[in-house]
Amino acid sequence: MGRVRKLFSGNRYTGHLLVAPAVIFLAVWFLWPVLSMAWLSVSARQVDGVMIDGFTLENYARLFSTDLYFRILIRTVRVALMTSLFAALFAYPLAIAIARGGPSLARLVTFTILAPLLVNVVVRSYGWQTILNKTGALAWALKLVGVSNPPVLLYTEWAVLIACVHVYMPFMAMPLAAAIGRIDRTVEEAARVAGATGLAVFLKVIFPLSLPGLAVGASLVFSLSAAAYVTPQILGGNFAPLLGTLVEQQILTLNDWPFGAAISTLLLAMVLAANLLFLKLANRHFARWTAGAK
Amino acid sequence: MNETAGPLLKITAGIILLIVIAPLVVPILMSISDTPYIVFPPQGFTLQWYGAVLANPEARGSFLFSLELAGIVTALSLALGIPCAVGLTRYTVPGQNIVLGVILSPLIVPLIVTGVALLQLFAMLGSRATMMQLVIGHTVICLPYVIRSVSASFLLVNRSLEDAASVLGAPPHVVAARVIWPQVRPGILAGGIFSFIVSFDDYPISMWLADGNHFPVPLYLYTVIERSFDPSIAAIASLMIFFALLLALVIEKVFGISLARLAS
Numbered sequence: 181m182g183r184v185r186k187l188f189s190g191n192r193y194t195g196h197l198l199v200a201p202a203v204i205f206l207a208v209w210f211l212w213p214v215l216s217m218a219w220l221s222v223s224a225r226q227v228d229g230v231m232i233d234g235f236t237l238e239n240y241a242r243l244f245s246t247d248l249y250f251r252i253l254i255r256t257v258r259v260a261l262m263t264s265l266f267a268a269l270f271a272y273p274l275a276i277a278i279a280r281g282g283p284s285l286a287r288l289v290t291f292t293i294l295a296p297l298l299v300n301v302v303v304r305s306y307g308w309q310t311i312l313n314k315t316g317a318l319a320w321a322l323k324l325v326g327v328s329n330p331p332v333l334l335y336t337e338w339a340v341l342i343a344c345v346h347v348y349m350p351f352m353a354m355p356l357a358a359a360i361g362r363i364d365r366t367v368e369e370a371a372r373v374a375g376a377t378g379l380a381v382f383l384k385v386i387f388p389l390s391l392p393g394l395a396v397g398a399s400l401v402f403s404l405s406a407a408a409y410v411t412p413q414i415l416g417g418n419f420a421p422l423l424g425t426l427v428e429q430q431i432l433t434l435n436d437w438p439f440g441a442a443i444s445t446l447l448l449a450m451v452l453a454a455n456l457l458f459l460k461l462a463n464r465h466f467a468r469w470t471a472g473a474k
Numbered sequence: 475m476n477e478t479a480g481p482l483l484k485i486t487a488g489i490i491l492l493i494v495i496a497p498l499v500v501p502i503l504m505s506i507s508d509t510p511y512i513v514f515p516p517q518g519f520t521l522q523w524y525g526a527v528l529a530n531p532e533a534r535g536s537f538l539f540s541l542e543l544a545g546i547v548t549a550l551s552l553a554l555g556i557p558c559a560v561g562l563t564r565y566t567v568p569g570q571n572i573v574l575g576v577i578l579s580p581l582i583v584p585l586i587v588t589g590v591a592l593l594q595l596f597a598m599l600g601s602r603a604t605m606m607q608l609v610i611g612h613t614v615i616c617l618p619y620v621i622r623s624v625s626a627s628f629l630l631v632n633r634s635l636e637d638a639a640s641v642l643g644a645p646p647h648v649v650a651a652r653v654i655w656p657q658v659r660p661g662i663l664a665g666g667i668f669s670f671i672v673s674f675d676d677y678p679i680s681m682w683l684a685d686g687n688h689f690p691v692p693l694y695l696y697t698v699i700e701r702s703f704d705p706s707i708a709a710i711a712s713l714m715i716f717f718a719l720l721l722a723l724v725i726e727k728v729f730g731i732s733l734a735r736l737a738s
Binding site for chain 2: 301
């Protein structure tokens with residue numbers, strides 16, 4: 181019997197050759213532009229429409245010292261944090277239903293959460309416009325129950341928050357469901373046998389043991405909502421812009437590339453920092469809690 | 475014996491799910507209103523707004539353009555992604571962690587930042603080839619998903635089946651077609667479908683790179699929302715919602731891929 185011919189053979193460079201096209205593609209069309217943008221933010225500034233080259237931190241100083249820009253930065257952080265918080269509040273019941281509710285309930289909940297992700301984000305945001313505007317569904321429903329002067333939420337930060345929670349909640353629910361699904365059921369049973377109420381089981385068992393899922397979900401939701409553009413545009417208009425809108429204005433309207441690059445770089449830094457922080461916090465609490473339980 | 479899923483949980487989950495689908499149901503209700511403006515509850519019944527949308531050449535043009543763009547992007551992502559996944563899972567690549575870092579980093583950087591950075595680069599290079607720019611921009615964000623999905627399926631392949639087939643005399647192409655392909659097909663399919671959806675739905679990359687002659691659906695929808703007030707915009711939103719629902723059902727029932735797998 182002859183030698184068995186192997187399908188995946190080749191010399192020691194074969195792996196490199198297979199990986200190279202994708203890696204080169206991303207290095208040229210992703211790493212290069214992102215790094216050169218970060219470089220632009222500290223290597224030039226624009227004064228009265230004239231580009232002045234040379235190392236500078238002026239672009240960042242301007243972002244923090246100009247009241248209007250600083251307010252937008254604070255609003256972005258606030259909306260992203262509140263979105264993560266509310267997304268978690270709504271996602272927990274759904275995640276528990278997916279992880280503990282039996283196969284048919286789990287399938288129904290999963291499908292209902294994920295199918296809207298296939299609907300374009302512009303359409304989902306528009307859907308909230310039809311609910312929140314003056315002649316919208318919410319105003320109609322409130323009138324039915326006797327509220328004569330319903331608040332107009334459209335074009336406020338609340339509208340942006342509501343829609344962001346709706347658009348990004350699935351990214352919280354799925355990691356949470358996965359984390360809760362990994363919790364040993366006998367731990368919950370033990371707590372219940374020992375007399376814990378449903379709430380106590382949630383607070384003392386499910387919540388702490390789901391922290392890794394919460395961290396993943398929170399980093400995703402924070403990152404996505406901090407960088408959101410379409411949803412704040414459609415629901416906040418010019419009244420509640422976030423950093424994304426500011427970048428767009430500075431670059432497409434005012435043509436101030438270095439300042440736009442600085443805002444983008446800050447947004448990127450914020451997202452990276454939030455990711456590290458959430459994961460670190462959750463891991464520490466999780467480690468402490470599970471160590472205490474042993 | 476499911477005390478956790480008690481009635482209280484079911485009711486809470488039910489209410490939240492109603493809120494989740496509300497913004498998808500309300501536009502559908504409004505799209506059949508017989509009034510020249512948008513109102514809730516809808517008055518009368520008409521399908522004229524759907525007719526208006528379907529007859530609109532701009533809407534059709536954008537739809538066809540987005541299909542074309544997503545098709546090219548998916549093909550390119552698979553062409554680059556499948557060999558890369560094979561290399562990562564079947565060969566030792568020195569510096570594997572750096573390679574993985576490069577490949578997955580587009581998933582961490584906000585899309586709007588990736589988009590503006592690309593626009594700056596293209597401006598610097600003096601490029602005016604809009605179609606190529608859009609294809610590159612979308613492929614940057616789709617490729618990581620394809621590589622992740624295809625790599626996962628290659629890692630799950632049962633190696634002893636391959637060995638058994640080769641030992642029994644199957645030549646490499648037969649092993650590839652009859653043993654490996656059936657096992658990795660779902661991963662490649664899921665990666666391709668997801669890539670298509672990500673490209674078709676993308677706003678934050680296209681907003682920087684598109685122009686009037688290359689105008690994807692999401693940008694078109696946004697301009698329609700900005701400038702029109704009659705129920706035809708609810709009709710176009712409804713069409714998108716029906717399209718997504720159909721897509722979800724096709725993915726689950728025809729391809730047999732659960733949405734949860736696609737999203738993970």
